[in-house]
Amino acid sequence: MNAVAAPGSMRIGKSALYIAGSALLFLTQGLGMNLASANLAQVQGSLSATSVEAAWLAAAYMAPNVSLSAALVKIRAQYGLRRFAEIGIVGFVIASLMNVFVSDLHSAVVVRFISGIAAAPMSTLGFLYMLEAFPPARKLTVALALALTCTTLAAPITRLISPELIEIGQWHGLYTLEMALALIALPIIYLLPLTPVPHAKVIQRADILSYLLLAVGFGCVAVVLVMGRLYWWFEAPWLGMLLALSVVTLTAVVLIELNREQPLIDIRWLASREIVHFAAVLLIFRLVASEQSAIATNFYQLLGLQYDQLATLYWIILASSLGGGLLCAALMKPGHADAVHVLALGMLAAGAYMDSHATSLTRPEQMYVSQALVAAGTALFLPPAMARGFTAALAKGPSYILSFIVVFLFTQSIGGLMGSAAFGTFVTLREKFHANILAEQIVLSNPLVAQRIGQLSGAYAKAIVDRALLNGEGVALLGQTITREANILAYNDAFLLAAIIALFALAVLLIQIAVKQLARHDPDIVPAATS
Structure with missing residues (x-):
């Protein structure tokens, strides 16, 4: 078995490839998140939706996405970086392909929910690939700064390319690009592997319960924050119900984690x-x-x-x-x-x-x-x-x-x-x-x-x-x-x-x-x- 090269000995050319791969992963994930939310007014007609109904596309994406990174930390530690990366990119490609079958608002909301789940590993992979390109002394300085910079680039790029994509084919025009970028990113994961780390059995049964409660709590908060202003905070009773549910679930997470010897959080x-x-x-x-x-x-x-x-x-x-x-x-x-x-x-x-x-x-x-x-x-x-x-x-x-x-x-x-x-x-x-x-x-x-x-x-x-x-x-x-x-x-x-x-x-x-x-x-x- 070949020995893995130390991060500090990586050649400049190979390091540049990892940086480019990281930027592509961030761009793919960022465009997937922003293309719909930045063009709700333009795509609502093709989905036969009102402006308020179209906002559910953003809510459906954010509901699972806001909490999944917490679960991915332990999943990555238990099953290894390579398996995590391969499954993560394949899942994102499948979610991108599902946009082809969107025909109305209901199917779009379902696909956006799945896309929110599939996109969570992509940002993590973007960070890991950027950190991989630099020696340990620069991982928390130059690498971290470049990775976080890449997270800010997708929003303006979305606004620049959206008009042409909408002219091509409304919703399908927007997400054909996401699908293409996902397919380009797919071979990167296989051709540029991350440095493996030791596996360890870190996931416990109580972790699953804590995460599910955390996901429900954060998901409810995300939906309320996205939709509250549109339905108005005191006019829709279901907003209060979601907030109450989030308080209950997050309180349960706190109580469970305080009484564990090895807490998830x-x-x-x-x-x-x-x-x-x-x-x-x-x-x-x-x-x-x-x-x-x-x-x-x-x-x-x-x-x-x-x-x-x-x-x-x-x-x-x-x-x-x-x-x-x-x-x-x-x-x-x-x-x-x-x-x-x-x-x-x-x-x-x-x-x-x-x-x-x-x-x-x-x-x-x-x-x-x-x-x-x-x-x-x-x-x-x-x-x-x-x-x-x-x-x-x-x-x-x-x-x-x-x-x-x-x-x-x-x-x-x-x-x-x-x-x-x-x-x-x-x-x-x-x-x-x-x-x-x-x-x-x-x-x-x-x-x-x-x-x-x-x-x-x-x-x-x-x-x-x-x-x-x-x-x-x-x-x-x-x-x-x-x-x-x-x-x-x-x-x-x-x-x-x-x-x-x-x-x-x-x-x-x-x-x-x-x-x-x-x-x-x-x-x-x-x-x-x-x-």
């Missing part, structure tokens, strides 16, 4: 001060990072901008994400994490604040700089935070890796959904507020209002002879204008809120850095500052 460690702080930092980051994915994207739709008008903007976002990731890889050195986080939060705050001055005349050209700052800041922030948390988990022992994965999974998957839900709800509430304020100022006796109604109704003057009907058309058009302006003001408030959150996080971080600096000169400050 170390609840006591997760409840420690360091991990709670780590989780809070990642949640705040995901909330601020939603500025680009949740607020800006919907703002473009409000303005009626089409993909061809936004192409240059998405190219800039793609380049900024890549540039931010490469800069982070260069800065990933011991002691630089705080400086990188300060830079990232400053860029996120600046970009969000610049966007908060948008008007109905704002076009992509006015958002090039701000969105580039947000994209680069997003790519900069996450790698140092994850490296710090992963190092803390390794210091406690290999068994704590799974607990760390659960924390990271919750903050990124569920945290991303929370950001979208929170900002979407905030925009809806603020739109109602601004609409009421603007409507109060619309009085027909006001000469400016009467003049505006006359201008708006003038376009129908040749088609409508009746003066009352013509005036009614003018009032209706003015109402549409008020609604549009109220929405724009609401999105400005959301941009500003994201900036304030980023600035608050930056202020807290600067205070912590100052305390650390003072502690070097006066150690007695540490207990007082951390109590």
